[in-house]
Amino acid sequence: MTALMHTWFMTVRHLRALMRQPWWIAISLVQPITYLLLYGQVFSRIVELPGFHAPNYVTYVTPGIVIMMALFGGGWNGMGIIAEIDRGVMDRFLVAPVSRAAIIAGRLVQMSIITVVQAAMMLGLGWVLGARFEGGFTGLAVLMLCAVLVALPFGALSNAMALVIRRQESVIGASNFILLPMTFLSPVFMAPTLMPRWVQRVSLVNPVAWSVETARSALSAHADWRLIGTRLVWLAALGLASAWLAARAFRSYQKSI
Amino acid sequence: MKELAIEARDLVKTYPGNVRALDELSFAVAGGTIFGLLGPNGAGKSTTVKVLNTLTRPDSGVARVGGLDVIRQPDAVRHAIGSVAQRSGVDVNASGRENLTLQGRFHGLGGAELKTRVASLLDRFLLTPAADREARTYSGGMQRKLDVAMGLIHRPRVLFLDEPTTGLDPEARSDLWKEITRLAHDDGITVLLTTHYLEEADRLAHRLAIVDRGRVVAEGTPDALKGELSGDAVQIELSETPGDSAVAALLSSVRTVHDVTVTGSTVRARADHGGSAVPAMITALEAGGARVSSVRVTRPSLDDVYLRHTGRTFNEADQA
Ligand SMILES: Nc1ncnc2c1ncn2[C@@H]1O[C@H](COP(=O)(O)OP(=O)(O)O)[C@@H](O)[C@H]1O
Numbered sequence: 001m002t003a004l005m006h007t008w009f010m011t012v013r014h015l016r017a018l019m020r021q022p023w024w025i026a027i028s029l030v031q032p033i034t035y036l037l038l039y040g041q042v043f044s045r046i047v048e049l050p051g052f053h054a055p056n057y058v059t060y061v062t063p064g065i066v067i068m069m070a071l072f073g074g075g076w077n078g079m080g081i082i083a084e085i086d087r088g089v090m091d092r093f094l095v096a097p098v099s100r101a102a103i104i105a106g107r108l109v110q111m112s113i114i115t116v117v118q119a120a121m122m123l124g125l126g127w128v129l130g131a132r133f134e135g136g137f138t139g140l141a142v143l144m145l146c147a148v149l150v151a152l153p154f155g156a157l158s159n160a161m162a163l164v165i166r167r168q169e170s171v172i173g174a175s176n177f178i179l180l181p182m183t184f185l186s187p188v189f190m191a192p193t194l195m196p197r198w199v200q201r202v203s204l205v206n207p208v209a210w211s212v213e214t215a216r217s218a219l220s221a222h223a224d225w226r227l228i229g230t231r232l233v234w235l236a237a238l239g240l241a242s243a244w245l246a247a248r249a250f251r252s253y254q255k256s257i
Numbered sequence: 258m259k260e261l262a263i264e265a266r267d268l269v270k271t272y273p274g275n276v277r278a279l280d281e282l283s284f285a286v287a288g289g290t291i292f293g294l295l296g297p298n299g300a301g302k303s304t305t306v307k308v309l310n311t312l313t314r315p316d317s318g319v320a321r322v323g324g325l326d327v328i329r330q331p332d333a334v335r336h337a338i339g340s341v342a343q344r345s346g347v348d349v350n351a352s353g354r355e356n357l358t359l360q361g362r363f364h365g366l367g368g369a370e371l372k373t374r375v376a377s378l379l380d381r382f383l384l385t386p387a388a389d390r391e392a393r394t395y396s397g398g399m400q401r402k403l404d405v406a407m408g409l410i411h412r413p414r415v416l417f418l419d420e421p422t423t424g425l426d427p428e429a430r431s432d433l434w435k436e437i438t439r440l441a442h443d444d445g446i447t448v449l450l451t452t453h454y455l456e457e458a459d460r461l462a463h464r465l466a467i468v469d470r471g472r473v474v475a476e477g478t479p480d481a482l483k484g485e486l487s488g489d490a491v492q493i494e495l496s497e498t499p500g501d502s503a504v505a506a507l508l509s510s511v512r513t514v515h516d517v518t519v520t521g522s523t524v525r526a527r528a529d530h531g532g533s534a535v536p537a538m539i540t541a542l543e544a545g546g547a548r549v550s551s552v553r554v555t556r557p558s559l560d561d562v563y564l565r566h567t568g569r570t571f572n573e574a575d576q577a
């Protein structure tokens with residue numbers, strides 16, 4: 001109960017801080033719009049390749065970009081915790097009776113809220129650009145869930161890494177090294193059957209791929225609920241494993257004070 | 258003596274790289290008093306505070322705050338104490354009022370009670386005009402006041418202040434001194450204050466412990482500590498010296514002089530009556546081939562206390 005309340009206090013604190021940064025708001029609005037317009041236009045003709053089963057590329061790529069943005073949002077989440085350690089804000093919370101779990105959980109809840117809002121925005125824009133989803137409301141809900149379930153483990157891992165490394169430069173390097181390849185080794189932009197064999201194999205163990213496939217299936221006219229169910233379970237399991245790692249990283253930080 | 262508010266016994270804390278930050282450090286603080294931990298940079302003051310405020314665990318030793326064991330009852334300790342770290346813990350992306358309110362919520366306050374408590378603390382620390390501005394716009398002195406206010410939100414019995422005035426301008430420093438004195442005198446809060454300013458310890462602390470290399474080397478009221486040093490401090494600067502040990506040997510012939518330390522061209526000593534010892538000292542030095550360029554006689558200061566107990570002057574140790 002206390003942990004939940006404290007998590008909410010932290011969430012509000014983080015949301016408020018973001019709302020005070022006009023540049024952050026501008027960038028997080030412009031970035032997904034640019035991606036959608038750019039990728040939607042540049043690759044628009046690849047749907048004509050055999051193997052693509054989509055009415056148009058925007059319909060295909062919109063859920064992909066929603067997941068990509070969620071992945072990046074999660075992957076960069078750890079940067080903030082380094083800033084808070086450096087500014088002494090973290091230790092200030094630790095000397096107060098603050099629920100330890102809430103310190104990380106608050107960041108992740110805030111990130112999830114941002115992920116959902118950003119996803120809704122991109123879906124609206126996608127619709128304007130011609131994306132149509134047969135899966136209806138359920139499909140959209142599953143997409144949101146997939147986005148959150150991909151943001152959470154990477155958010156937790158990013159925080160874990162930040163708590164152990166504690167240098168922004170190193171975290172930037174590691175995130176860059178991981179996030180882009182994960183996106184391109186998944187069917188975010190390209191139909192799985194058209195990717196090289198080795199990429200197809202890699203994407204079997206790529207959570208980004210799990211989540212994009214799940215979302216696309218749910219958004220299509222013939223949702224494969226078995227696939228959706230198993231992938232969601234895998235994502236949830238990954239989330240739990242990452243949460244455990246983040247908790248361990250947090251304890252290692254406490255030991256180092 | 259009143260009930261003990263803080264007790265630290267034989268605290269040991271080592272950090273990786275074989276850094277022994279606390280080396281069997283012990284002291285005790287009576288309730289409602291201001292206790293100073295005075296020591297140069299790296300002496301272990303912050304580490305002591307971090308052990309007592311539950312931020313870190315000692316390798317060994319026992320510590321109680323407000324009768325609560327910091328290792329076994331950390332959560333109860335956190336409810337009972339306020340703690341202001343050496344570097345600010347203010348969230349600069351939030352306003353002063355938001356910082357205080359959040360801190361209050363974590364201590365279980367809420368509703369109208371929290372609102373009035375926040376408003377009265379803002380008033381008390383003269384932050385009301387800036388209350389709804391982001392704390393990043395605050396001056397260093399304002400942030401420090403907000404820090405202290407945050408530490409007081411839940412009316413703690415014990416307040417830790419780790420180098421509260423370091424980096425403040427003289428005016429902000431004397432403001433904060435008044436406030437700290439008021440906390441102990443009017444509100445009955447026990448304050449543990451660390452500082453590396455001799456003057457601050459002298460002015461604020463009822464009792465103080467001088468910390469050096471993780472140990473308490475002297476403890477008492479500032480006056481008692483200075484009183485232990487019999488006589489005046491004599492400091493002589495030499496323009497020519499036959500060498501440290503030679504100079505010390507020369508002065509050993511002057512009977513009213515003791516506690517001689519020589520470092521290069523500076524000679525420090527104590528004398529029962531500084532004024533009358535000086536001519537004899539100069540005569541002895543010059544006879545032995547030293548040339549005296551200046552002489553200073555002062556009443557004992559905490560710096561002398563430090564020198565006496567550690568063999569180094571405070572400034573030498575602080576720069577090391
Ligand atoms: N978190 C830490 N990790 C490693 N070493 C530390 C840490 N905190 C303090 N130390 C070391 O412990 C010693 C005492 O430091 P500290 O308690 O901060 O001294 P003071 O506050 O008196 O300046 C120093 O040598 C310092 O470098």
Ligand SMILES: [Mg+2]
Pocket residue numbers: 299302303304343419420
């Ligand atoms: Mg310190």
